[in-house]
Amino acid sequence: KAGVTQTPRYLIKTRGQQVTLSCSPISGHRSVSWYQQTPGQGLQFLFEYFSETQRNKGNFPGRFSGRQFSNSRSEMNVSTLELGDSALYLCASSRLAQAESSYNEQFFGPGTRLTVL
């Protein structure tokens, strides 16, 4: 069974640009969650999508947005990039929504390393 895939793996952008990252979940998984990982803040939750609906959102500005398609693939978009957006962006898929089960295992992709210059 194929794991979670994320594209691209590495990305370099300049301040003010926008970027779109893609995540393909494990087949049959309907929940996709996005996290930002930085050395200073650790892993921070961005948002979760389940069956094309945003179920939960972390404490990030509106420049961060996402969507999920009918095949459960998800994209996240960051507009007007800032230097502080440089991070590893991880997505995780699970069969159930996070709110439906507290022991619902999430499977993580390898991440997209975004560097903003």
Added chain:
Amino acid sequence: GNSVTQMEGPVTLSEEAFLTINCTYTATGYPSLFWYVQYPGEGLQLLLKATKADDKGSNKGFEATYRKETTSFHLEKGSVQVSDSAVYFCALSDRNSGNTPLVFGKGTRLSVIA
């Protein structure tokens, strides 16, 4: 709100040494607790979990016991190997507090030297 605190790293050990990584949590409900591991260049993998008090999670020689009285979930391994070098994250999921996402600690980097 819910939070996880784990010991700061990095932790450097010799092969076959005993490992403990401390993790304590704050939760308003009755959370499930997890340890995830991140190897270089990879995403996170679930290492072990415990869903209620006094449960012991174990995998690949690692163990952690859910201690409600001390709100802790310390990770232990009796004899570490070089291949255990990675970043370890403690996390909690608290469905009873409503629609809250998985909450992670800041991670502890472990380096094992031969």
